[in-house]
Amino acid sequence: MRVDPSQKKLIFLVNPISGTRPKADLADLVKQTAERFKSQAIVLPTVASGDYSFVRQRIEEEAYTDVIICGGDGTVNNVMSDLRDLDIHFGIVPCGSGNGLAYCAGIPKNPQKAIELAFTGKARYIDAFLVNEQFACMLCGLGFDAKVAHDFAQQPGRGLLTYTQQTIKNYFTATTYHFEMVVEEHVIQTDAFFISVANSNQFGNQFTIAPKASLNDGLLDIVVVPKMNKAILPFALMQQVRTGQLTSALEEQTGTIQYFQTAKIQIRNKDLAPLHIDGEPKESLETLNIRILPRCVQLIQPI
Numbered sequence: 167m168r169v170d171p172s173q174k175k176l177i178f179l180v181n182p183i184s185g186t187r188p189k190a191d192l193a194d195l196v197k198q199t200a201e202r203f204k205s206q207a208i209v210l211p212t213v214a215s216g217d218y219s220f221v222r223q224r225i226e227e228e229a230y231t232d233v234i235i236c237g238g239d240g241t242v243n244n245v246m247s248d249l250r251d252l253d254i255h256f257g258i259v260p261c262g263s264g265n266g267l268a269y270c271a272g273i274p275k276n277p278q279k280a281i282e283l284a285f286t287g288k289a290r291y292i293d294a295f296l297v298n299e300q301f302a303c304m305l306c307g308l309g310f311d312a313k314v315a316h317d318f319a320q321q322p323g324r325g326l327l328t329y330t331q332q333t334i335k336n337y338f339t340a341t342t343y344h345f346e347m348v349v350e351e352h353v354i355q356t357d358a359f360f361i362s363v364a365n366s367n368q369f370g371n372q373f374t375i376a377p378k379a380s381l382n383d384g385l386l387d388i389v390v391v392p393k394m395n396k397a398i399l400p401f402a403l404m405q406q407v408r409t410g411q412l413t414s415a416l417e418e419q420t421g422t423i424q425y426f427q428t429a430k431i432q433i434r435n436k437d438l439a440p441l442h443i444d445g446e447p448k449e450s451l452e453t454l455n456i457r458i459l460p461r462c463v464q465l466i467q468p469i
């Protein structure tokens with residue numbers, strides 16, 4: 167059923183530093199679109215602290231119905247993490263470097279179209295997950311991709327080009343880490359370049375590592391890229407992206423990418439491999455208890 171946009175009151179939160187796209191025009195686009203749909207909308211900046219109590223207060227006092235996040239996955243994570251207990255709908259205008267969650271949900275890349283969708287789309291529940299007590303909605307990683315996320319955060323520029331540069335630089339120095347994964351009481355030992363735990367089917371920019379991941383299946387997709395000759399690693403990854411065949415979590419699999427689904431997993435990270443959550447660098451953890459939060463938030467998506 168189509169939503170009546172005139173019944174909505176929206177708060178657009180704009181991250182001034184995410185991605186590379188200038189965002190000066192967003193406020194005008196929001197204003198024009200709100201007028202067209204006879205809705206009410208305001209535009210506020212995001213905050214680096216991740217404390218959105220000022221938004222919570224306005225929702226509670228002024229009955230806003232929707233919070234639309236104009237930023238990348240890190241911003242989406244911060245806002246949803248802080249406001250997910252409220253009975254509101256979230257939307258995304260992809261303005262980050264990767265935008266993994268937005269693209270997985272089919273939200274358009276074009277800002278005008280994404281803003282329109284915020285007024286006219288349908289909110290559906292999506293899963294999120296917890297890494298110990300830390301909220302995640304898109305993907306978390308240990309090892310190589312987390313090292314890239316840490317280095318990316320140190321760069322003056324953002325965007326896909328900076329991300330690609332950091333990926334290539336790290337590829338040549340990439341090392342493996344020892345992990346123990348506990349899945350359904352089974353303990354699996356592995357030396358791996360990285361482990362991805364995915365709710366969304368991509369890192370962003372349509373780069374799909376867990377092609378069977380779904381935002382509403384109540385499962386996490388685990389991809390383990392084990393120790394292998396670096397000359398064949400890119401081909402093994404391409405094969406994973408192309409076919410994405412699920413394997414068993416419990417079989418001993420040396421030298422091939424392991425891909426399985428589970429609602430919870432414990433990862434013991436004795437080498438303290440770097441960690442990222444939704445693309446944001448995090449302090450490494452020795453033990454990660456990761457579990458799905460089914461139907462956690464309502465995200466506005468194409469009808």
Ligand SMILES: Nc1ncnc2c1ncn2[C@@H]1O[C@H](COP(=O)(O)OP(=O)(O)OP(=O)(O)O)[C@@H](O)[C@H]1O
Pocket residue numbers: 181182183184185186211212213214215216237238239240241242244261262263264265266324325370444445446
């Ligand atoms: N007003 C602000 N000033 C400075 N930093 C901010 C502000 N609001 C949010 N941030 C921070 O900006 C960082 C980057 O945001 P985000 O992750 O959305 O962009 P990105 O990294 O370019 O995109 P992606 O995550 O899609 O790759 C986050 O760490 C967030 O906490």
